Amino acid sequence: MNLSLVDPFVLAQDCPEVITGRLRSGHSTSIRFSHRGDLLASGRHDGVAVIFDIETNGVARKLRGHTRQVQSLSWSTNDRYLLSAGQDWKCVLWDLKDGSRVRTVRFETAIFIAELHPKNNMVFVAALFEDQPVLVDMSADVPIKHTLPSAPRRSQIERENASEKQAAQDAKQTSTVTVFTPSGDHIIAGTNKGWLNIISTATRQVQYSTRFTNNIIVFVRLTPSGRDVVINSSDRIVRTLHLPDLSDPKLDFDTLQLEVEHKFQDLVNRLSWNHVSFSPSGEYVTASTWMNHHIYVWERGQGSLVKILEGTKEELSVVEWHPFRPFVAAIGVDSGRVWLWSILQPQRWSALAPDFVEVEENVEYIEREDEFDIQPLEEIHKRRLDQEDEEVDVLTVEPVKSATEYEAGDFRMPVLLDIEASDSEDEVVAIGAGQFRRKSPGTGREWMNDDELVASGDEARKALTNGTTATTQNGTKRRRGG
Amino acid sequence: MDGHRDSPPKRQRDDEDGYDEYPPRKRSSASLSPSSASPRYRIAERPAQRYSRADDSDDERKYYRSRSRPRSGSGSRSVIRRRSQSPSCTPTPPKPTTLDYKPTLILHGHKKGVASVKFSPDGRYIASCSADCTIKIWDAQTGKLEHTLEGHLAGVSAIAWSPDSKILASGSDDKTIRLWNISTGQPHPTPFLGHHNYVYSLAFSPKGNMLVSGSYDEALFVWDVRAARVMRSLPAHSDPVGGVDFVRDGTLIVSCANDGLIRVWDTATGQCLRTLVHEDNAPVTSVRFSPNGKYVLAWTLDSCLRLWNYIDGKGKCVKTYQGHENKKFSLSGAFGTYGGPPPYQYAFIASGSEDGDIVLWDVSSKNILQKLIGHTAPVLSVDTHPTEQLIVSGGLDRTVRIWRCKEDFAIQPQPQDDILRQLQVLAADGADA
Numbered sequence: 070m071n072l073s074l075v076d077p078f079v080l081a082q083d084c085p086e087v088i089t090g091r092l093r094s095g096h097s098t099s100i101r102f103s104h105r106g107d108l109l110a111s112g113r114h115d116g117v118a119v120i121f122d123i124e125t126n127g128v129a130r131k132l133r134g135h136t137r138q139v140q141s142l143s144w145s146t147n148d149r150y151l152l153s154a155g156q157d158w159k160c161v162l163w164d165l166k167d168g169s170r171v172r173t174v175r176f177e178t179a180i181f182i183a184e185l186h187p188k189n190n191m192v193f194v195a196a197l198f199e200d201q202p203v204l205v206d207m208s209a210d211v212p213i214k215h216t217l218p219s220a221p222r223r224s225q226i227e228r229e230n231a232s233e234k235q236a237a238q239d240a241k242q243t244s245t246v247t248v249f250t251p252s253g254d255h256i257i258a259g260t261n262k263g264w265l266n267i268i269s270t271a272t273r274q275v276q277y278s279t280r281f282t283n284n285i286i287v288f289v290r291l292t293p294s295g296r297d298v299v300i301n302s303s304d305r306i307v308r309t310l311h312l313p314d315l316s317d318p319k320l321d322f323d324t325l326q327l328e329v330e331h332k333f334q335d336l337v338n339r340l341s342w343n344h345v346s347f348s349p350s351g352e353y354v355t356a357s358t359w360m361n362h363h364i365y366v367w368e369r370g371q372g373s374l375v376k377i378l379e380g381t382k383e384e385l386s387v388v389e390w391h392p393f394r395p396f397v398a399a400i401g402v403d404s405g406r407v408w409l410w411s412i413l414q415p416q417r418w419s420a421l422a423p424d425f426v427e428v429e430e431n432v433e434y435i436e437r438e439d440e441f442d443i444q445p446l447e448e449i450h451k452r453r454l455d456q457e458d459e460e461v462d463v464l465t466v467e468p469v470k471s472a473t474e475y476e477a478g479d480f481r482m483p484v485l486l487d488i489e490a491s492d493s494e495d496e497v498v499a500i501g502a503g504q505f506r507r508k509s510p511g512t513g514r515e516w517m518n519d520d521e522l523v524a525s526g527d528e529a530r531k532a533l534t535n536g537t538t539a540t541t542q543n544g545t546k547r548r549r550g551g
Numbered sequence: 552m553d554g555h556r557d558s559p560p561k562r563q564r565d566d567e568d569g570y571d572e573y574p575p576r577k578r579s580s581a582s583l584s585p586s587s588a589s590p591r592y593r594i595a596e597r598p599a600q601r602y603s604r605a606d607d608s609d610d611e612r613k614y615y616r617s618r619s620r621p622r623s624g625s626g627s628r629s630v631i632r633r634r635s636q637s638p639s640c641t642p643t644p645p646k647p648t649t650l651d652y653k654p655t656l657i658l659h660g661h662k663k664g665v666a667s668v669k670f671s672p673d674g675r676y677i678a679s680c681s682a683d684c685t686i687k688i689w690d691a692q693t694g695k696l697e698h699t700l701e702g703h704l705a706g707v708s709a710i711a712w713s714p715d716s717k718i719l720a721s722g723s724d725d726k727t728i729r730l731w732n733i734s735t736g737q738p739h740p741t742p743f744l745g746h747h748n749y750v751y752s753l754a755f756s757p758k759g760n761m762l763v764s765g766s767y768d769e770a771l772f773v774w775d776v777r778a779a780r781v782m783r784s785l786p787a788h789s790d791p792v793g794g795v796d797f798v799r800d801g802t803l804i805v806s807c808a809n810d811g812l813i814r815v816w817d818t819a820t821g822q823c824l825r826t827l828v829h830e831d832n833a834p835v836t837s838v839r840f841s842p843n844g845k846y847v848l849a850w851t852l853d854s855c856l857r858l859w860n861y862i863d864g865k866g867k868c869v870k871t872y873q874g875h876e877n878k879k880f881s882l883s884g885a886f887g888t889y890g891g892p893p894p895y896q897y898a899f900i901a902s903g904s905e906d907g908d909i910v911l912w913d914v915s916s917k918n919i920l921q922k923l924i925g926h927t928a929p930v931l932s933v934d935t936h937p938t939e940q941l942i943v944s945g946g947l948d949r950t951v952r953i954w955r956c957k958e959d960f961a962i963q964p965q966p967q968d969d970i971l972r973q974l975q976v977l978a979a980d981g982a983d984a
Contacts, residue, residue: 070798070799070800070802070803070844071798071802071803071817071818071819071824072802073862074803074815074817074824074825074861074862075817075824107758122760122775122777124756124758124760124761124801124818124819125760125761125775125776125777125778125782126775126782127775127777127778127780127782128777128778129760129777414817414820414822416822416823417822417824420822420823420824420825420826421823421826422826422828423826423827423828423865423866453871454871457868457869457870457871457917459869460915461846461858461860461869461870461914461915462843462845462898463841463842463843463845463846463858463886463898463914464841464842464843464888464893464896464898465843466799466842466843466844467843481714481715481758481759483715483759484713484715484718484758484759484760484776484777485777486718486730486739486776486777486779
């Protein structure tokens with residue numbers, strides 16, 4: 070509701086400019102914004118997944134279940150569930166209502182990326198290291214893994230003429246990245262040989278394949294509309310392309326021709342790109358640079374570089390764009406901090422008093438004819454009160470459909486008050502008002518000794534329900550602030 | 552620096568020697584010139600009440616004493632106008648011109664004046680805070696005392712419910728803000744420390760992740776509720792901050808102060824987006840957003856409530872509500888609805904008054920719909936139930952009173968016995984579980 074009061078020139082800006090903040094909880098390795106944009110999930114080097122509240126820049130929840138670095142994160146469409154993939158070869162589906170683990174799915178190999186189905190949060194697709202990607206159905210207690218093909222779809226002629234060598238090569242191809250389209254009907258997969266496959270979720274068959282590069286496709290990201298794709302590959306080129314409406318039944322995959330719209334690269338410095346992402350509308354493409362401290366922002370209309378976000382003294386890995394604001398978050402590789410870029414809004418002085426006016430140059434004041442006339446106060450008041458005859462409606466809520474606004478039935482993450490779960494500087498614990506001390510090594514890691522059987526990774530909730538009485542869990546007396 | 556600091560207009564600190572004699576307030580009366588000012592507001596007396604009922608028992612007369620007041624011409628005018636309109640559009644039921652709230656419960660227990668009463672967002676509980684350093688949680692339907700929250704070292708001026716109704720925040724003259732677990736009645740171990748003076752008003756953000764507090768130290772703090780730390784300090788005012796509120800989507804904060812300013816802030820950036828001042832510059836003691844967030848309602852110490860359109864232009868006062876008395880205390884109130892389902896739903900404003908009444912105004916016509924009479928001392932705080940036709944009030948007579956309006960109030964007056972079903976819940980100190 071603040072939009073009507075904010076300077077329209079500020080609102081017109083759509084590209085972040087300066088560092089406006091940073092978030093810290095341990096050493097972040099992957100981040101992802103929730104769909105509503107009020108939360109940022111961060112996977113840590115020690116396996117803890119942390120949910121940051123973007124409004125308060127504080128930790129909203131900690132999810133403990135992975136024993137190694139968190140590799141990728143994916144939110145369900147209603148923002149209630151979070152899927153995390155760890156380097157401990159596990160995927161965990163978290164319920165943010167109480168911080169419990171809904172499902173844990175193990176794999177025989179490392180996971181590159183795991184993405185939740187946009188319509189069904191019990192289905193996800195994962196790209197695996199040196200293995201074929203899998204579509205996992207977790208609705209039953211025992212997850213069902215369906216293997217997806219990576220070999221590109223060949224036309225009839227190609228198949229007949231295929232040599233044995235090529236067939237063997239196709240069989241050796243693996244997918245390095247898999248993402249759902251927004252409808253969930255298709256999976257876009259990138260392979261280690263540079264092919265882009267469009268796989269039908271229902272039939273689990275490759276429907277269309279195309280090749281833009283001979284190098285590994287590192288990352289693929291779609292806009293929320295699903296009509297634009299950005300591809301990061303190891304040949305140091307970021308490509309964008311338009312997709313047709315894949316759910317259109319009239320679409321013929323046999324005649325489909327995908328063409329690269331833009332190739333973004335730095336020919337001078339020969340930079341390679343760590344991570345790429347779209348702005349919410351797909352208007353801008355951002356990429357973090359390898360061995361460099363910058364984030365490049367290109368706009369897609371002309372394909373030109375419009376901005377380089379800088380200000381950090383470290384290389385940046387994952388860079389993510391807020392779902393609807395000009396707001397970019399990126400992870401510093403060395404410190405593990407999450408850096409935030411946004412727009413600085415200057416204070417408008419005219420807002421500080423009703424008779425302040427912002428003028429470009431001096432204006433000669435012209436006295437009103439009746440400015441110093443003395444009028445009986447009672448008259449003025451009476452007239453004023455009589456003028457207040459307009460109908461006012463204080464009840465009707467205008468249906469502003471912005472993503473920030475919560476509907477009645479929407480999931481809201483409960484607010485936890487436990488300070489142990491809320492400290493944002495991990496090495497430091499608050500022991501009183503404004504007093505902090507360094508945490509003794511090993512504290513807070515008791516969960517690692519927990520058996521896998523503990524269904525809830527969220528001790529905070531238990532502590533909360535136990536009230537303030539000294540809580541003893543697993544034989545260790547928990548330290549509490551204050 | 553000024554002498555008036557000595558006797559702040561705390562809602563509850565003055566009733567220590569009995570609430571019927573008030574020590575001098577913070578605003579020196581000279582600055583307000585109440586004696587000379589009051590005639591200007593005489594036109595405020597427009598009790599446009601009209602009771603078509605026939606039964607005329609003594610008790611009824613007691614409750615609707617205001618009927619006997621002389622009706623000023625300006626007050627009845629709008630009533631007549633509406634009357635004349637109604638026959639032309641027969642299918643729409645006429646807008647009610649009176650409300651019929653009746654006393655249901657009187658909750659005793661606080662040992663000093665009650666500074667604030669609030670219904671929980673789920674409507675189950677009433678929280679009341681008092682100068683006796685306690686907060687009491689009552690069942691909204693039965694009036695049963697659920698908890699007495701003790702822990703503050705000084706009187707409690709402000710309370711705010713979290714949106715999930717599980718946590719209550721309280722601000723006290725001991726400069727702290729505390730959170731309370733409603734299911735257990737236990738305080739959260741970490742108090743919110745930071746204010747240098749009395750905490751005066753509180754409001755939770757709609758998501759419950761932020762708390763805004765206004766203090767006598769002239770500052771406005773936005774707190775990260777989870778970490779119990781000040782997230783943002785707003786250089787708000789040059790006088791004690793009287794009231795704060797969050798808009799319904801949490802993007803705006805409104806604050807008001809004794810300097811007469813009402814400021815609207817952007818929650819995300821902490822910048823002032825709008826400043827509203829009435830030309831008389833009367834101290835603003837309490838402020839609230841309208842339910843749809845388009846207007847701001849402000850209580851000022853010139854016995855007026857003003858409804859501001861803060862969006863258009865530079866902000867404009869669209870309505871002035873008068874008829875109550877407010878010269879000394881930080882009164883507060885609430886928006887409520889009456890009439891029926893949404894097409895025929897109208898809004899009213901409920902506010903306490905220093906003469907012990909609770910005044911209900913229609914928002915659009917500014918007519919007084921009802922005066923609830925019962926409190927024997929200034930009514931400092933009034934709140935409306937989120938769904939039902941219930942009003943709760945608390946005042947310096949140390950009672951919390953619940954008032955109920957029959958849904959079909961316009962049709963039939965209720966028999967006597969039902970009206971005076973006054974239960975007295977005497978809460979001994981240790982009575983709560």
